[in-house]
Every structure is written in C-alpha cells, then in structure tokens.
Amino acid sequence: MKIHKFDAHGHEGETVGDVAHRRIRSDIVHGRLKPLQKLKLDALKEKYGVSVSTLREILNRLTVEHLVTAEGQRGFEVAPVSQDGLRDIAELRILLETHAIRRSLAEGDLDWQGNVVSEHYKLSQVEKTLIGGNDGMVEQWVRQDWGFHHAVISACESPALMELHSSVFDRFQRYHMLVLDFRGKPAADEHQQLRDLVLERDADGAVALLERHVRSGVEHILGTGRVP
Incomplete structure (x- = not known):
C-alpha cells in the first residue's frame, strides 16, 4: 500500500508492517526521529511492534526515499540534513x-x-x-x-x-x-x-x-x- 499524507483516514487493509512504515516515515518527516539518529533494530522493534525482518524491509524502503541511510554492516540511521x-x-x-x-x-x-x-x-x-x-x-x-x-x-x-x-x-x-x-x-x-x-x-x-x-x-x- 502506498502511504501519502493525502490518503484517506483509516488506512483499511493495512498490514502491521504498513502501519509501522507509516509511523516511522512520519516520525522522520516530522522530526521526532532526528537527523543522523541511529536506528537500532531492537529499540525500533519495541516501539513500533514489528519484527526485525520487517523493520529491515521498512528501512530499506525509506533508504530508497532518501529518508534513511544504510551504513553497511553497521545498520541504519536517519538521513542527514544540510x-x-x-x-x-x-x-x-x-x-x-x-x-x-x-x-x-x-x-x-x-x-x-x-x-x-x-x-x-x-x-x-x-x-x-x-x-x-x-x-x-x-x-x-x-x-x-x-x-x-x-x-x-x-x-x-x-x-x-x-x-x-x-x-x-x-x-x-x-x-x-x-x-x-x-x-x-x-x-x-x-x-x-x-x-x-x-x-x-x-x-x-x-x-x-x-x-x-x-x-x-x-x-x-x-x-x-x-x-x-
């Protein structure tokens, strides 16, 4: 499911992963997750209620959108601003x-x-x-x-x-x-x-x-x- 700010309220048919993707994306855009903040999978798992494998998929999607950067074997962090x-x-x-x-x-x-x-x-x-x-x-x-x-x-x-x-x-x-x-x-x-x-x-x-x-x-x- 594509997530945009202009989507209808309710998000019918969303999976748990869809909800987590929307929440993480919103937290980055709205500054609740700060630039260069490390995105530790264990902490995100607790906060957003999804598995580590689902989180990796979400963060890879957000990397494509330039909202997250991948650090190779070191994991992910929120994309910088400049x-x-x-x-x-x-x-x-x-x-x-x-x-x-x-x-x-x-x-x-x-x-x-x-x-x-x-x-x-x-x-x-x-x-x-x-x-x-x-x-x-x-x-x-x-x-x-x-x-x-x-x-x-x-x-x-x-x-x-x-x-x-x-x-x-x-x-x-x-x-x-x-x-x-x-x-x-x-x-x-x-x-x-x-x-x-x-x-x-x-x-x-x-x-x-x-x-x-x-x-x-x-x-x-x-x-x-x-x-x-």
Missing part, C-alpha cells in the same frame, strides 16, 4: 510542482477550484493566528501548507507525478519541521496571490510566483541558522 540538501530538494520540488501546476490549470474543473479555495481558507486561518503571535501553530501550518499546495496541483491527471511530488514535498517539509519557524505575512500574501492566479488560470504567473515562494522559504529556513 544547506545544500535543502537547496537541491527545493529545486526538485519546483521542477515537479511547476509542471503539475500547468497541467492542473489546464485540466481543473469547478470542484477542483472549490477545493483550492477551501484549502487556502484553512491555511489562511492558521496563518492569521501565527501572524497574531501564536507561535504554537507552526506544525499545523506546515500540514495546511501541504494541503493547499497539493490541492493546487491535484487536477494534473498524473498519479505518478503526484506520488513523486508527495515524496519530494515530504523531504522539503522535513526541514520546516526541524526549524518550526513561520516566515510571516510575506508567505501568507504569496499563498493568497497564488490562489488568485490559479483561479484566473494564469499559468505563467502562478509558476513564477511558486518559484519565488519556494526559494524565499529556503532562504528563511537557512536564515534561522538551524540547518548545518
């Missing part, structure tokens, strides 16, 4: 997301437009709270940020593109979760502008704004001094 790594994954996100935006704007229907408006509304309410001084909602903002950007490209009619974008977005989002710092009104204004450009079907404008938006986010994350 400034170059953030810039690299940001450029890949831009490449995928701008292509998906163009396709989505060409194919999207009225229901898609409504979903874009709905997801932006939810994101904007969290952003208003953050701008008002409630810093405790940054983690929720990261989730709503995903929801809005996913909604924008959801009409691209390419499951393979959506799956790859989801994986790349997770790796980008991981940096946000490690610094937990909101860029403020500029980010909120860009989201509103992106919503408007999308509804106007202005593909060139939306793509140009998205590129600036992601790169500004990168500079903000690096400006916190929390990425080695």
Whole structure:
C-alpha cells in the first residue's frame, strides 16, 4: 500500500508492517526521529511492534526515499540534513510542482477550484493566528501548507507525478519541521496571490510566483541558522 499524507483516514487493509512504515516515515518527516539518529533494530522493534525482518524491509524502503541511510554492516540511521540538501530538494520540488501546476490549470474543473479555495481558507486561518503571535501553530501550518499546495496541483491527471511530488514535498517539509519557524505575512500574501492566479488560470504567473515562494522559504529556513 502506498502511504501519502493525502490518503484517506483509516488506512483499511493495512498490514502491521504498513502501519509501522507509516509511523516511522512520519516520525522522520516530522522530526521526532532526528537527523543522523541511529536506528537500532531492537529499540525500533519495541516501539513500533514489528519484527526485525520487517523493520529491515521498512528501512530499506525509506533508504530508497532518501529518508534513511544504510551504513553497511553497521545498520541504519536517519538521513542527514544540510544547506545544500535543502537547496537541491527545493529545486526538485519546483521542477515537479511547476509542471503539475500547468497541467492542473489546464485540466481543473469547478470542484477542483472549490477545493483550492477551501484549502487556502484553512491555511489562511492558521496563518492569521501565527501572524497574531501564536507561535504554537507552526506544525499545523506546515500540514495546511501541504494541503493547499497539493490541492493546487491535484487536477494534473498524473498519479505518478503526484506520488513523486508527495515524496519530494515530504523531504522539503522535513526541514520546516526541524526549524518550526513561520516566515510571516510575506508567505501568507504569496499563498493568497497564488490562489488568485490559479483561479484566473494564469499559468505563467502562478509558476513564477511558486518559484519565488519556494526559494524565499529556503532562504528563511537557512536564515534561522538551524540547518548545518
């Protein structure tokens, strides 16, 4: 079973291994398992309730996604983060997301437009709270940020593109979760502008704004001094 943040709640039909994979993946993306942390199989076995053989399979899958690194005979550890790594994954996100935006704007229907408006509304309410001084909602903002950007490209009619974008977005989002710092009104204004450009079907404008938006986010994350 493919695990994405946009899967329906409930995860019917999951095996114990599927559940463990989702939990470990989420713990890495959300910073509960820290960069370079050793992933000791005995401890993971107790925490996630699966066998060592299942854990090895899960960690090998996460290695393919660049969320875990294998150390040969020494085992596994959470993948590192770096400034170059953030810039690299940001450029890949831009490449995928701008292509998906163009396709989505060409194919999207009225229901898609409504979903874009709905997801932006939810994101904007969290952003208003953050701008008002409630810093405790940054983690929720990261989730709503995903929801809005996913909604924008959801009409691209390419499951393979959506799956790859989801994986790349997770790796980008991981940096946000490690610094937990909101860029403020500029980010909120860009989201509103992106919503408007999308509804106007202005593909060139939306793509140009998205590129600036992601790169500004990168500079903000690096400006916190929390990425080695």
